Amino acid sequence: MLLFSQRSLASGKVFRSRSQLVGWVGGVGFFLIFLYLFCNSDNIRSNINVDEQKLRPAPPPPPAQTQTSTSSRAAVPTTSRPTPTPASTLAVASTSTSTISTPTPTPSSTKATIPKKIWYKLGPKGLNDHTREWTDSCIQNNTDYKVEFMTDSSAESYVRRTFSASHPDVVEVYFNLTVPILKADLLRYLLLYSEGGVYSDLDVSCSATAPIDEWIPASYRDSDVGLVVGWEFDVGWGDNFIREFATWTILSKPGLGHMWQVIDDIIQFLKEKVKEKELSGVGDLTLDMVGDVVDATGPRRFTRGVFKSLEKQLNKTAEEMVLSAKELLEAKLLGDVLILPGYSFAAGSNTYDEKDKEAGKVGEALVTHHYAGSWKNDKGGEMRKR
Numbered sequence: 001m002l003l004f005s006q007r008s009l010a011s012g013k014v015f016r017s018r019s020q021l022v023g024w025v026g027g028v029g030f031f032l033i034f035l036y037l038f039c040n041s042d043n044i045r046s047n048i049n050v051d052e053q054k055l056r057p058a059p060p061p062p063p064a065q066t067q068t069s070t071s072s073r074a075a076v077p078t079t080s081r082p083t084p085t086p087a088s089t090l091a092v093a094s095t096s097t098s099t100i101s102t103p104t105p106t107p108s109s110t111k112a113t114i115p116k117k118i119w120y121k122l123g124p125k126g127l128n129d130h131t132r133e134w135t136d137s138c139i140q141n142n143t144d145y146k147v148e149f150m151t152d153s154s155a156e157s158y159v160r161r162t163f164s165a166s167h168p169d170v171v172e173v174y175f176n177l178t179v180p181i182l183k184a185d186l187l188r189y190l191l192l193y194s195e196g197g198v199y200s201d202l203d204v205s206c207s208a209t210a211p212i213d214e215w216i217p218a219s220y221r222d223s224d225v226g227l228v229v230g231w232e233f234d235v236g237w238g239d240n241f242i243r244e245f246a247t248w249t250i251l252s253k254p255g256l257g258h259m260w261q262v263i264d265d266i267i268q269f270l271k272e273k274v275k276e277k278e279l280s281g282v283g284d285l286t287l288d289m290v291g292d293v294v295d296a297t298g299p300r301r302f303t304r305g306v307f308k309s310l311e312k313q314l315n316k317t318a319e320e321m322v323l324s325a326k327e328l329l330e331a332k333l334l335g336d337v338l339i340l341p342g343y344s345f346a347a348g349s350n351t352y353d354e355k356d357k358e359a360g361k362v363g364e365a366l367v368t369h370h371y372a373g374s375w376k377n378d379k380g381g382e383m384r385k386r
């Protein structure tokens with residue numbers, strides 16, 4: 001606005017009469033008011049949305065603490081990095097999958113901050129030397145964070161305790177599911193939805209120089225940040241691939257509508273698969289039947305769900321939001337979702353220009369994902385002994 005009026009003055013118009021001056025000033029005033037309303041219509045809209053969200057009931061109550069598990073040994077991890085999927089296969093990248101269920105009432109975000117708690121999920125074999133070292137790096141460099149290692153059984157108790165009253169269908173799906181990776185994916189979204197905090201896979205190590213409290217850049221610490229995600233693939237792949245958020249590390253406030261969207265989409269997807277394959281329940285689903293895990297419950301499911309939820313919150317299309325948040329060298333806030341650049345959580349799968357590196361525009365890796373992928377067997381992970 002200031003810039004605009006200075007420019008008008010700078011143009012050095014000469015007014016021959018007072019009425020001409022008044023008329024000109026009035027016209028400019030009108031135009032400025034119009035311009036202001038036009039520019040702010042988005043803000044006005046999102047404020048309305050936020051207020052609507054605040055009127056909605058609270059999320060399920062947080063569960064009581066579960067026990068911390070002791071660990072045993074597991075196989076030495078193998079490393080294999082995924083590559084992004086060509087965009088041509090993804091008609092659904094941005095648009096919604098059909099949602100049959102009625103939307104679950106959830107607030108979009110609360111005034112609360114992201115809880116200082118790190119969540120891990122152990123497989124039946126517990127930790128090994130590698131995962132112990134990696135999880136230690138996060139725990140020891142963030143001593144003010146509580147840490148909880150969920151086990152198969154503590155996770156089931158937690159899901160039952162937390163969601164039985166409000167979402168019995170979710171509990172039923174969780175208990176029936178047998179494929180470990182599908183269960184583990186669903187669990188992380190359920191934990192982040194009900195409890196919030198930092199979810200981390202066991203094969204992730206943390207920077208020793210950037211504590212979690214500093215992962216949100218200083219310029220955003222006063223903003224309403226509900227969810228912090230990092231691009232898994234963003235820079236160095238051209239344009240013809242699907243952008244997705246890493247799910248090995250996610251930070252969230254509890255009760256986010258974005259997270260519920262992801263959960264709801266997964267429940268619908270699994271139920272539809274059961275119908276399509278004419279099974280008796282989700283317990284009969286195998287890894288083969290669900291197709292690509294990345295799409296079913298993993299990073300692309302998560303990314304689509306978050307953008308679908310943001311579409312409703314911000315009245316923008318996923319495409320325009322992705323375009324505004326791609327090839328990031330700095331964090332970008334969309335609504336209450338803070339998207340970190342590829343180098344933050346996935347330095348190994350993003351490549352940057354030398355000149356950007358030299359100019360110091362490429363920041364440090366906050367976490368390193370070691371791609372141990374214990375779920376990458378034909379059963380989708382370590383099976384529990386029944």
Ligand SMILES: *[C@@H]1O[C@H](CO)[C@@H](O)[C@H](O)[C@H]1NC(C)=O
Nearest residue numbers: 172173176274280281282283
């Ligand atoms: C869960 O399993 C029970 C018992 O097999 C079955 O009756 C029910 O339909 C299943 N529910 C889902 C959602 O798969």
Ligand SMILES: *[C@@H]1O[C@H](CO)[C@@H](O)[C@H](O)[C@H]1NC(C)=O
Nearest residue numbers: 041042045046314315316317
């Ligand atoms: C959302 O945006 C579209 C186009 O940008 C506009 O036509 C529509 O009226 C908007 N809806 C709301 C609820 O603001």
Ligand SMILES: CC(=O)N[C@H]1CO[C@H](CO)[C@@H](O)[C@@H]1O
Nearest residue numbers: 136137138140141142207208
């Ligand atoms: C500053 C700090 O606490 N650094 C620790 C980060 O984690 C590594 C691995 O556990 C430790 O060796 C550092 O001392």
